[in-house]
Amino acid sequence: TDTAEAYFEWSGGKALFGRDAFANYMLAGAHQLGEDMFDIKDTDVSISMDKDVMKKLWDNYYVPYVKGYFTSIGRYRSDDMKTGDLIVAIGSSSGGSYYAQEVTVGDDDPYPIETMVMPVPNFEGTDPVVTQQGAGMAVVKTDKEKEAAAAEFLKWFTDVDANSRFSMASSYLPVKKSSNDMESLEKIVEKNKIEWNDIVRDTIEVGFEECNTYELYTMTPFKGSDNCRHIVEDSLQNKAAADRETAKGLMETGKTLEEAVSGLVTEENFETWYNELSTQLREAVQS
Incomplete structure (x- = not known):
């Protein structure tokens, strides 16, 4: 101010x-x-x-x-x-x-x-x-095959590798604790030869810093x-x-x-x- x-x-x-x-x-x-x-x-x-x-x-x-x-x-x-x-x-x-x-x-x-x-x-x-908040996903009630497929997709999407790559593209923080680490993300960058937007990278790094040092409300x-x-x-x-x-x-x-x-x-x-x-x-x- x-x-x-x-x-x-x-x-x-x-x-x-x-x-x-x-x-x-x-x-x-x-x-x-x-x-x-x-x-x-x-x-x-x-x-x-x-x-x-x-x-x-x-x-x-x-x-x-x-x-x-x-x-x-x-x-x-x-x-x-x-x-x-x-x-x-x-x-x-x-x-x-x-x-x-x-x-x-x-x-x-x-x-x-x-x-x-x-x-x-x-x-x-x-x-x-x-503040800690974000987007969510849900599975709507349907037939068993579609529900199972949706659940399988969510398991894949929230897995460390896929979700980390999504985070680097979207600037959303990863959903798993094991992924909330810059060293872990940098390894995935190197492995997949990803071009990482500098602002997104800095945003995620600061987000990790806040998660570790701020109270999450x-x-x-x-x-x-x-x-x-x-x-x-x-x-x-x-x-x-x-x-x-x-x-x-x-x-x-x-x-x-x-x-x-x-x-x-x-x-x-x-x-x-x-x-x-x-x-x-x-x-x-x-x-």
Whole structure:
């Protein structure tokens, strides 16, 4: 957050940073700050939203966003990096194969860039946490032969050799512990004469580092958890984007940045958002 502010001032008003999978920021961030948003006991679910924790999440996304230090323009932040609208982004390890190796600004010709992959940042003074999630596969009920064939395919696909080669092509982390090792992957690269994309390689290596040194956080599922996750995904992110447009409109009338955001980055505005989110989540859990 501090770096994005410094970059904004240095660059003459350009955003530095954006993030994908916004619910992960809220859920893993709250967990890292000592407060899981959903308290689950057997089948009972209650909302747990410590106001100080939620204010920390607000201060480190909403405030820099409405001031223009953060942004989100395309569908994914990797899209925003390809157009030069961002130079730093948080995404999933599986998004490594989509990150730009060149940038095209407007109608200009593309130019190459160097990309650095780093572990996900953390709140100062906390133990590191990263979200663990991903795609899954399932076998649908059908006749015995098709079910057996599907199971055989999954056994092959999750085997060390096949799954490692898939990981190197897709940037998904391997599914077996024995495969989560760079030395193991490099042997398969050498054996199969694989050309490995540098960004994918760096992404997987950093993913292994996080698995070994970070706490891995996963949201516990419960009845209605998918709806709750969508609410968490949209609430602060959509408000920040809408209020940024309000601030931009005020600046077009001649107000300075500080004047334009002065009515937005207030305790009252935070309280309004906090209460709305609390109400939405409680209704979602009770429905």
